Amino acid sequence: MTRRTQGQPQPPSRLGEHLCRTYADDQERAQQVSALVRDGLARGQRVLYYADTQPTERVADQLRAEVAEAGAALERGQLSVESTADGFLRRLPFDPDLMIARLRDSCQEAVSQGWAGLRVIGEMDWSTRQVPGADRLLEYELRLDAEVLEDLPVTGICLYSHHAVTRAPAALAAAAHLDGADPADSAVTRYAAGGTQRARAGLAALPLRPGSGVRLVGSADLDSRTALAAVLTAATRMPASVVDVDLRDVDYVDAAGTAVLADTAAVLAGQGRRLVLHHAPPSLGRVAEMFPDECRDLEMTA
């Protein structure tokens, strides 16, 4: 399963990778976690598991039972299980800047200890609770690619329940992974093919490679207005002087969508930065033509 449109150049490789897995129930999750942990241990990675809804002891017991290496790995510190509440949710609000810095530190520490890299497996259902800062989850998912995976051997694996991925903000966040789509989950797979399936509805955002920004997939209309605003808010928090928005997989942008893009460009311009739109669909060009004053600062390029 790939989200890339056929014929497009493959993105440049990263040292790390960022995967999304979804599950229907506890049993399916347990099976996936066992396989993911087994794989990480076999690769010589330091493996850190964040449990959200179940006690850490239970997860550790399960892993001991299911993964032959797990017991020894827990003993020697290659594998550890923490709760989200004691881990990255201990200090709220959830803050992508701190998360990214922390992930970089942890990976560098693991590498200095001789591990091949850091594998972080996290249950993400906390994002559907009223956790302060959960609205910045999409930003975190989108920024990992350029700010962590490019130069560090981090394998980030986000576990979303099927319940979570049908809800904001997890739906957009789960769809923001370049790999690892679960065919069983419509919120993710609707964007997966990049072709006919995206005709259904909605808008998804993926990290942009190369460059710093986002690649949008879908349509920007009234049905996806909230998603577009969330994605652009996340994009403006990317630490880059130029934020690129690739629209090659967007078939339509309406007037209100254009207004949101123009507003985002103005916000960035106010910070001495730029928003650059690539491969804008004809509708966006036509709206910009009809509102030349409002779209004066909207940069569009091939």
Add this chain to the structure above:
Amino acid sequence: MTDTASSLVPVGSFVHPALFYRTTEEYVDAVGSFAHAALAAGEPCLIAVPGTQLEALRPALADAADQVELVDMTVLGRNPGRILAALQSFADRHPGRAARIVGEPIWAGRTHAEILEATRHEALINSAFAHRGATILCPYDVTSLPESVVADARRTHPTIWDQGEDLASPAYTDPAAVCADCDLPLPEPAGATVLVYAAGQLAQVRHQAEAWVRATALTPARQGDLILAIGEATANSLAHGGGSGTLRLWTAENAAVVAEIRDGGHLHDPLAGRSRPHLASTHGGRGLWMIHQLCDLVEIRAAADGLTLRLHVTP
């Protein structure tokens, strides 16, 4: 006529006469005098009339060509629903001054549907410019236009200039009443593709419409214009029209591609879409303004049970 034109603008009041003319000579004399009076008074002047009439006027305006804005109304007013925004924009570009405009929205050859919408436009001029210092003179060729058009001109203009006289029009009627009279039942098409939509289905219905439009004689650019207009209209159904709507598509006898959007909306402001909105405006009107700009004709029917828009785009 010169005397009448130069003395007719008390500050802050709106003057909206119909000019009934019979010959080109009479036309050139009246419109030429109007323009020269505007320039003599130092007021901005716009003449928006059909191209053939512009040609007839050129010799009379030769000395003022660079001071009068000349526009071909068959282009600007191809869709009568976008004329009013253009006239207001002209007035807005000259704040604090009383714009003097010649606008000829109805000419021989206009279809019945266009004449209805142009009549609606003539009525709404009175609402849009009320309490605004401006003069809009609307020429009517009474020898070639149907009597019903002349009768409606008497209803939409507070005064009539006829054979050198400036007379009040006893038939003048409140704009809302004229607009209601323009809401005549629309003829049913012989056959149409019917698509219904609700929240979450905008992209789907747009893609179906795109596939349908691709098989018409419209150029890709005009196809794009129609799809953009449909996109704004269907979004309006969700936001202001009760949350759902019906889109019907067909090709008319004159080869025009027609898209009809019907929903539960009410046109609370009859001037909605008839002035240029800001891109970021959210109070409605932006979509309708765009639709008027993008289409060759927009028929509007505001009924008690909902709103119908018929968008026409010709190849």
